[in-house]
Amino acid sequence: MGxxxxxxxxxxxxxxxxxxxxxLVLVHRATGVVNFAQGEMxxxxxxxxxxLTSAGVPVLVAVLAAMALSFPLGVATERFLIRRFxxxxxxxxxxxxxxxxxxxxxxxxxxxxxxxxxxxxLFPNEVIRLxxxxxxxxxxxxxxxxxxVVAGLQIxxxxxxxxxxxxxxxxNRESSALxxxxxxxxxxxxxxxxxxxxxxxxxxxxxxxxxDPSMMNAVLVYSLAAAVxxxxxxxxxxxxxxxVIGVAENIAGAYIDIIGTDLKxxxxxxxxxxxxxxxxxGIFGRREVVRV
Amino acid sequence: xxxxxxxxTVPWLVRVAAVVVALAVLVILPQQSTPYDNLQITLVAAxxxxxxxxxxxxxxxGQISLGQAAFFGIxxxxxxxxxxHGWPVVLSFALAFLLPATVGALVAIPAVRLxxxxxxxxxxxxxxxxxxxxxxxxxxTGGSQGLTTPIGSAPTWSGLADDxxxxxVVLTVAAALLALAHVAVRGRTGRALSLIRTSExxxxxxxxxxxxxxxxxxxxxxxxxxxxxxxxxxxxxFVSPESLDFLLxxxxxxxxxxGGLRSSAGxxxxxxxxxxxxxxxxxxxxxxxxxxxxxxxxxxxxxxxAGIAGAARGLWRRRKLLARxxxxxxxxxxxxxxxxxxxGSTETSQEENGGLTPTRSTASNPSSKTR
Amino acid sequence: xxxxxxxxxxxxYSDGGxxxxxxxxxxxxxxxxxxxxxxxxxxxxxxxxxxxxxxxxGSLRFDGREITSLRTDEIARLGIAHVPQGRGTLTGLSAxxxxxxxxxRRRDRREVERDLERCLNLFPRLRQRLGSTAGxxxxxxxxxxxxxxxxxxxxxxxxxxEPSLGLAPKITVEVFEAIAGLRAEWSLAIVIVEQNADLALxxxxxxxxxxxxxxxxxxxxxxLAGNDDVRQAYLGG
Numbered sequence: 001m002g003x004x005x006x007x008x009x010x011x012x013x014x015x016x017x018x019x020x021x022x023x024l025v026l027v028h029r030a031t032g033v034v035n036f037a038q039g040e041m042x043x044x045x046x047x048x049x050x051x052l053t054s055a056g057v058p059v060l061v062a063v064l065a066a067m068a069l070s071f072p073l074g075v076a077t078e079r080f081l082i083r084r085f086x087x088x089x090x091x092x093x094x095x096x097x098x099x100x101x102x103x104x105x106x107x108x109x110x111x112x113x114x115x116x117x118x119x120x121x122l123f124p125n126e127v128i129r130l131x132x133x134x135x136x137x138x139x140x141x142x143x144x145x146x147x148x149v150v151a152g153l154q155i156x157x158x159x160x161x162x163x164x165x166x167x168x169x170x171x172n173r174e175s176s177a178l179x180x181x182x183x184x185x186x187x188x189x190x191x192x193x194x195x196x197x198x199x200x201x202x203x204x205x206x207x208x209x210x211x212d213p214s215m216m217n218a219v220l221v222y223s224l225a226a227a228v229x230x231x232x233x234x235x236x237x238x239x240x241x242x243x244v245i246g247v248a249e250n251i252a253g254a255y256i257d258i259i260g261t262d263l264k265x266x267x268x269x270x271x272x273x274x275x276x277x278x279x280x281x282g283i284f285g286r287r288e289v290v291r292v
Numbered sequence: 293x294x295x296x297x298x299x300x301t302v303p304w305l306v307r308v309a310a311v312v313v314a315l316a317v318l319v320i321l322p323q324q325s326t327p328y329d330n331l332q333i334t335l336v337a338a339x340x341x342x343x344x345x346x347x348x349x350x351x352x353x354g355q356i357s358l359g360q361a362a363f364f365g366i367x368x369x370x371x372x373x374x375x376x377h378g379w380p381v382v383l384s385f386a387l388a389f390l391l392p393a394t395v396g397a398l399v400a401i402p403a404v405r406l407x408x409x410x411x412x413x414x415x416x417x418x419x420x421x422x423x424x425x426x427x428x429x430x431x432x433t434g435g436s437q438g439l440t441t442p443i444g445s446a447p448t449w450s451g452l453a454d455d456x457x458x459x460x461v462v463l464t465v466a467a468a469l470l471a472l473a474h475v476a477v478r479g480r481t482g483r484a485l486s487l488i489r490t491s492e493x494x495x496x497x498x499x500x501x502x503x504x505x506x507x508x509x510x511x512x513x514x515x516x517x518x519x520x521x522x523x524x525x526x527x528x529x530f531v532s533p534e535s536l537d538f539l540l541x542x543x544x545x546x547x548x549x550x551g552g553l554r555s556s557a558g559x560x561x562x563x564x565x566x567x568x569x570x571x572x573x574x575x576x577x578x579x580x581x582x583x584x585x586x587x588x589x590x591x592x593x594x595x596x597x598a599g600i601a602g603a604a605r606g607l608w609r610r611r612k613l614l615a616r617x618x619x620x621x622x623x624x625x626x627x628x629x630x631x632x633x634x635x636g637s638t639e640t641s642q643e644e645n646g647g648l649t650p651t652r653s654t655a656s657n658p659s660s661k662t663r
Numbered sequence: 664x665x666x667x668x669x670x671x672x673x674x675x676y677s678d679g680g681x682x683x684x685x686x687x688x689x690x691x692x693x694x695x696x697x698x699x700x701x702x703x704x705x706x707x708x709x710x711x712x713x714x715x716x717x718x719x720x721g722s723l724r725f726d727g728r729e730i731t732s733l734r735t736d737e738i739a740r741l742g743i744a745h746v747p748q749g750r751g752t753l754t755g756l757s758a759x760x761x762x763x764x765x766x767x768r769r770r771d772r773r774e775v776e777r778d779l780e781r782c783l784n785l786f787p788r789l790r791q792r793l794g795s796t797a798g799x800x801x802x803x804x805x806x807x808x809x810x811x812x813x814x815x816x817x818x819x820x821x822x823x824x825e826p827s828l829g830l831a832p833k834i835t836v837e838v839f840e841a842i843a844g845l846r847a848e849w850s851l852a853i854v855i856v857e858q859n860a861d862l863a864l865x866x867x868x869x870x871x872x873x874x875x876x877x878x879x880x881x882x883x884x885x886x887l888a889g890n891d892d893v894r895q896a897y898l899g900g
Contacts, residue, residue, distance in 0.1 A: 161763075168764045171753040175753055177736045178744070180740040181768070182736050183736060
């Protein structure tokens with residue numbers, strides 16, 4: 001029964017990693033950029049949500065509002081920063097996004113300070129017992145929210161003209177422009193959607209680990225690992241990988257003494273190394289992630 | 293008419309003069325200034341070594357690393373622990389270099405097969421593992437309390453205060469290490485590295501043992517990180533898990549880019565930037581300085597991609613160009629040949645301008661990623 | 664009236680290399696114009712200049728409207744469909760999705776479905792491959808898909824860049840027969856770049872020969888095809 005408990009905990013954590021991993025995949029597919037600042041953008045907007053709740057706004061409304069506000073943040077990031085470096089060496093883009101990471105970290109710290117803040121949960125604080133396994137409503141909620149997000153994205157991407165255009169631009173910018181697609185606007189939209197997802201991830205994990213300017217650092221590593229495992233271009237792959245990582249780190253933490261709860265972070269790192277060496281296109285991916 | 297004539301970026305004599313003056317100032321300075329200022333300059337020297345190591349790896353070999361903080365940490369802890377146990381300083385130093393270098397070589401085994409994003413993703417996680425690891429091994433590392441260690445006290449014969457002694461020792465060692473790094477990337481090695489950076493395929497076809505080069509550079513860079521950690525502990529006498537924070541690795545890379553890649557002066561500028569920004573912010577909480585780090589980095593990337601050192605060099609070059617232009621605008625017999633030669637030299641190779649921009653990927657067409 | 668008009672058009676790559684040095688060119692509504700010339704004469708660059716894929720100057724007018732300063736996607740939306748060299752399909756998407764991207768900007772759903780049917784009649788080979796990933800299609804099928812995708816936007820002007828490139832002779836004939844039939848059925852003008860001058864002159868009314876980024880000769884296709892000096896000098900005998 002203890003193992004089952006770890007699986008449930010892992011799935012809950014994994015769904016949060018999955019939300020951020022989806023954001024990373026969305027951005028990578030659209031612009032070929034791994035956005036190391038994705039988590040930190042979420043942190044910024046989670047603080048905005050916190051400010052709203054402190055002003056008396058119900059938490060659900062606050063989170064939705066923060067997600068909506070994230071969209072222009074993502075759009076502006078693409079428009080005014082990333083696009084300036086389009087076509088340049090991968091090294092430059094990495095430096096740009098990590099630069100954005102510390103800039104946002106500093107901005108959050110300057111506005112809200114470095115003392116951790118409690119963040120209200122979207123879900124009632126109740127525990128359900130299912131045959132010896134204690135499941136919180138929050139854990140179920142995280143999973144449900146994730147599944148809803150995945151379903152929503154699938155519908156957008158596979159059933160709408162907008163989604164088709166996004167896929168086209170991700171596949172080949174020039175060719176899409178020749179078909180009359182407004183490439184620049186679609187790229188911005190991709191970044192906007194990703195930012196909203198990152199904010200969702202931050203708001204979901206905040207009740208558990210408290211708001212802190214650096215709260216998403218570890219989550220970023222988990223999500224990066226999930227995105228890599230999934231092949232960086234496969235949303236479904238990223239989600240599955242994120243859930244697997246969530247479960248794996250919890251079980252490893254509970255049953256492998258050297259790892260324990262504090263070194264769980266080594267699990268995604270090791271998985272990432274193994275995958276990048278053995279199968280650089282990821283488990284679900286078709287394309288080469290690594291140019292050699 | 294030969295536009296390929298390379299003008300030295302800054303004349304040799306000027307460089308030597310600048311170095312001599314700087315040395316003189318640096319030797320006299322600690323006698324005049326406060327212990328606090330001495331410590332700051334000593335810290336700059338220590339961080340310059342850490343950043344110079346990163347420069348070897350990221351600047352010259354083009355292998356991005358966000359994990360230099362972890363190697364710095366290994367060096368710092370090695371120093372603190374060995375000093376606590378009364379080991380000779382020289383041995384501490386050797387271990388502080390060799391241990392991280394070995395770990396670096398181990399990390400390099402998978403890392404040399406990766407580039408760009410993948411390498412960044414692996415290295416960004418290193419500090420996140422290093423911090424809990426340092427806390428876990430509390431019998432050795434003092435856990436989250438950190439370690440205070442008796443090292444770097446001035447011997448009585450020197451007649452110096454501790455801060456002055458540490459200043460001289462750290463600066464001397466740092467200068468030697470920087471000079472070594474400077475020499476290491478000249479000549480054949482430098483050409484091999486620049487080929488690896490710009491086109492690994494070309495490097496392989498020219499018969500350069502790419503993986504071996506990358507591994508050696510990775511180990512060397514990690515060793516420098518560790519040596520920097522030694523110098524840091526030598527003057528601060530304290531290390532804790534806080535000192536290898538997640539943001540440190542990123543901040544170091546940012547500082548390097550701000551200072552200027554592929555430039556020894558750039559590494560020193562970078563270290564000054566890294567050390568003095570928190571001072572300028574003047575806040576008890578040094579984390580606030582990440583705002584400045586990030587903002588300056590993005591501004592540099594947007595407007596001076598060759599970093600501060602590169603921009604300074606560019607100004608110097610433009611100064612000459614400007615003078616020539618002035619000369620030609622006079623009805624004086626200034627030959628167009630001279631002008632051409634100078635104009636040609638503004639398009640110098642990447643090594644010289646140390647920037648990030650020149651290595652554009654071959655196709656701006658995103659479909660190229662399909663390959 | 665003239666549909667496309669180029670006056671003194673020059674163009675250069677983003678790195679500064681100039682490829683066109685003042686091209687004058689007129690394409691009539693509903694006609695086929697062959698763009699001929701040696702390798703590097705500027706044929707592809709002329710098409711890319713029209714579509715806004717090169718930095719360009721001079722005057723480009725489409726249907727009387729100045730398009731010199733427009734972006735690629737804006738030009739495409741005016742009714743210029745460009746099938747670039749090497750096909751330019753969206754290799755990761757299914758063949759059907761490729762066609763849907765072609766019509767993504769259109770709102771006349773019923774007409775779109777009718778056009779889809781017409782495309783599949785034009786290239787019957789595509790019908791069985793609709794669900795396949797475009798990258799997995801054969802070279803000929805990809806070329807057909809690229810042309811069909813262009814048609815799905817209901818263009819008034821179709822720019823075809825070497826549609827025969829790398830195709831087996833049998834497939835080339837199939838593709839060219841389809842292209843020859845386009846004009847009547849889709850009421851559009853075509854500019855076709857082609858290495859094989861006879862193939863191109865066979866279906867064109869007008870022909871333009873480029874040399875070193877300039878127009879060397881322009882005239883009716885028949886006149887150019889019949890002029891031995893021209894054939895000798897520009898069209899490889």
